[in-house]
Amino acid sequence: MLKLGIVGCGAIGTEICKAVDEGSIESELVAVYDRNKEHLSSLQSSLLNTEPVVYELQEMVKHVDLVVESASQNAAYEIVTTALESSCDVMVMSVGAFVDKNFREKVTDIAKQKGCKIYLPSGALVGLDGVKTASCNNIYSVSLTSRKPPESLEGAPYIVENNIDLENLKNETVVFEGSAAEAVKMFPANVNVAATLSLSGIGFDETSVKIIADPGAEKNIHNVTVKGNFGEFTTRVENLPSPTNPKTSYLASLSAIATLKNIVNPLQVGT
Ligand SMILES: NC(=O)C1=CN([C@@H]2O[C@H](COP(=O)(O)OP(=O)(O)OC[C@H]3O[C@@H](n4cnc5c(N)ncnc54)[C@H](OP(=O)(O)O)[C@@H]3O)[C@@H](O)[C@H]2O)C=CC1
Ligand SMILES: O=C([O-])CC(=O)C(=O)O
Known part of the structure; x- marks a missing residue:
């Protein structure tokens, strides 16, 4: 055992x-x-x-x-x-x-x-099987868009450093756009998925990440789009939060x- x-x-x-x-x-x-x-x-x-x-x-x-x-x-x-x-x-x-x-x-x-x-x-991601398979013959681009309730981003270094007022957000707002390399450092408790995606595909600097704070969101939603020699695909997962830690998808x-x-x-x- x-x-x-x-x-x-x-x-x-x-x-x-x-x-x-x-x-x-x-x-x-x-x-x-x-x-x-x-x-x-x-x-x-x-x-x-x-x-x-x-x-x-x-x-x-x-x-x-x-x-x-x-x-x-x-x-x-x-x-x-x-x-x-x-x-x-x-x-x-x-x-x-x-x-x-x-x-x-x-x-x-x-x-x-x-x-x-x-x-x-x-x-918390779906579709890494496809990313790994596609990476065996030339991927052109990999992107991740994560939509989260604003409170789940509280305390992230990027939010603190840029004085982003999450509490008073009225509409969905793109709070971050950049590489996976920057995203995982700036949101260490929110986008580990960007790291796993990078390691499955084309790397941290080449993988693009967008994070949307959405006051109407009750789920953590991750969309992944991959384009390469195989063609292209998009996956989307609408994750319910864990009962004891809303930052973490079940x-x-x-x-x-x-x-x-x-x-x-x-x-x-x-x-
Ligand atoms: N790969 C993925 O897709 C995902 C990864 N994650 C990551 O997984 C990890 C665990 O997530 P989750 O279970 O939700 O987190 P929780 O905060 O619910 O649990 C983590 C626990 O580990 C404790 N802890 C932190 N640092 C240490 C340490 N140095 N030694 C011993 N214990 C420690 C925490 O203590 P304390 O309460 O004192 O901080 C807490 O009790 C996190 O890093 C999270 O960001 C989460 C979701 C998805
Ligand atoms: O659980 C999620 O939806 C994503 C997350 O927190 C992470 O990747 O760190």
């Missing part, structure tokens, strides 16, 4: 733990950690069949096969490096950390040396669960 350790037990981490606890993923939930003690204890009390040990990262990696990062972009750097150096596989939800080329290359090298894998789930949690199921399944379906 795959032994799992989860760092970050908020919206996504909790759903993963519940899925393991219910027996939906053939694996053993060995250890959990969160700096937020409320999240940790509410997770522990929600589990019916499992009693994972609370281990900080350095101890966790001695006891598990795979570490799940579901914490934050800042936390991802240490979690990924420590897990791989200890010969653990790692699954990362804060994919925006991979915008840093040095980090990307460093952890890919460590993974190769240790014979480990780094898994980046599709998260589909992101399901995607993490689907990736873990895929890891333990000998039958591999899709791109």
Whole structure:
């Protein structure tokens, strides 16, 4: 059985733990950690069949096969490096950390040396199978438009630095237009999807991102358009927010669960 350790037990981490606890993923939930003690204890009390040990990262990696990062972009750097150096596989939800080329290359090298894998789930996006397939023969352009309730963008560095008054927005407003490279740095808790899209396709600088704050939006809506030698396609997902974190689409949690199921399944379906 795959032994799992989860760092970050908020919206996504909790759903993963519940899925393991219910027996939906053939694996053993060995250890959990969160700096937020409320999240940790509410997770522990929600589990019916499992009693994972609370281990900080350095101890966790001695006891598990795979570490799940579901914490934050800042936390991802240490979690990924420590897990791989200890010969653990790692699954990362804060994919925006991979915008840093040095980090990307460093952890890919460590993974190769240790014979480990780094898994980046599709998260809140749909259509990455098509992007990966299309990228095998020349993509001309990839664009992402994300429409979100204004409050979900509160606190993002771009909003703070540009003094954008989200509270008093009356109409839908394009708050950001630029490269995925800039978007994931400026909206670290909002567009990790732009990072996953960039890594599936043509890169961070070449992928364009538009973020719309829409006071009428109750869902996180992501449209992706890809053009290349294959032709072109557009995908659109209208995501319901997670019950405990409105910034995070519920589909992101399901995607993490689907990736873990895929890891333990000998039958591999899709791109
Ligand atoms: N790839 C994708 O498509 C998506 C990715 N995400 C990303 O996934 C990550 C998890 O999302 P979500 O579950 O909604 O987030 P939550 O805020 O609900 O949960 C994250 C938890 O991790 C804790 N945490 C943060 N930093 C650390 C650390 N250094 N060590 C230990 N615990 C830490 C937080 O504590 P505290 O409360 O104190 O901050 C919080 O309890 C986020 O980075 C989010 O941006 C989200 C949606 C889609
Ligand atoms: O959940 C979403 O819709 C997108 C998101 O927060 C992210 O990519 O970081």
